[in-house]
Amino acid sequence: MKLLYLPIVFVAIISLASCSSPKNILPYFVDIKDVKTGELDTLNYLPTILPDDELSIMVSSINPEATALYQMPLINPATTSTLASAASPRFQTYIVDSKGDIDFPVLGTIHVSGMTTEQLSDYLTKEISKDVKDPVVDVRILNFMVSVGGEVRSPSRIPLTKQRMTVLEALVQAGDLTEYGERSNVLVIREENGKRTYTHLDLNKAETLNSPYFYLKQNDYIYVSPNNIKQSNSRYNTNNSFKLSVISTIVSATSVVASLVIALVVK
Numbered sequence: 001m002k003l004l005y006l007p008i009v010f011v012a013i014i015s016l017a018s019c020s021s022p023k024n025i026l027p028y029f030v031d032i033k034d035v036k037t038g039e040l041d042t043l044n045y046l047p048t049i050l051p052d053d054e055l056s057i058m059v060s061s062i063n064p065e066a067t068a069l070y071q072m073p074l075i076n077p078a079t080t081s082t083l084a085s086a087a088s089p090r091f092q093t094y095i096v097d098s099k100g101d102i103d104f105p106v107l108g109t110i111h112v113s114g115m116t117t118e119q120l121s122d123y124l125t126k127e128i129s130k131d132v133k134d135p136v137v138d139v140r141i142l143n144f145m146v147s148v149g150g151e152v153r154s155p156s157r158i159p160l161t162k163q164r165m166t167v168l169e170a171l172v173q174a175g176d177l178t179e180y181g182e183r184s185n186v187l188v189i190r191e192e193n194g195k196r197t198y199t200h201l202d203l204n205k206a207e208t209l210n211s212p213y214f215y216l217k218q219n220d221y222i223y224v225s226p227n228n229i230k231q232s233n234s235r236y237n238t239n240n241s242f243k244l245s246v247i248s249t250i251v252s253a254t255s256v257v258a259s260l261v262i263a264l265v266v267k
Helices: 002-018 064-070 117-127 167-173 206-210 230-239 241-266
Strands: 055-061 103-106 106-109 134-141 145-150 156-159 181-192 196-199 221-226
Touching: 055 064, 055 103, 055 117, 106 117, 145 167, 156 167, 167 181, 167 221, 196 206
Parallel strands: 145 221
Antiparallel strands: 055 134, 103 106, 145 156, 181 196, 181 221
């Protein structure tokens, strides 16, 4: 009767051998987790305007007629990043050309690439003040979006509702890392000045907060690499699927042989 247990023991051994040993998931900024209070340097970062950006520039004052000359005409369609639909008319937007310029009413061509929205607002306010009393200029980047992929719960393209966002905020918007996300290897890819640059951020270390990639720029791509457990499981599922099929066949054949032997013994 011991032959009856042979297939069961064989399957148990194979199952135990295929299990991956669990690993602890480290928290963010593990290097300061035991420090109750402290102080870290911060970057006074503001995004700069780049070619192909879509800008909303609104000019207002106590005399609407005076500022009307500095406004783009009203249109009904939505922005270039949104499909047109029935909506209230709004002012047209400015698309920064490949040279980094926009064509602004009255003032003409203005080189805006490399400016922050605050710097452009200050410049326009100064220029318009020559003809209009106390103008108010509001400048916004409408196409400020980043993409998050890899081992996050909700990979997506995220529109920014404010003028700056950190890697941590983008990860929160994407549902945070899965249990398979490698916190020490978060890739940020960036395109600027005609070049594509990248860096690997280690979210286990507080020094990441001082990285120039910690604050995101428009069209940044964030990729969270899978950890060793996920990679091991993936390799196991890919490379050993055939082996498991063969083992299953052997186990089945062993069961048949064992049954035949038992039947002959009983007779």
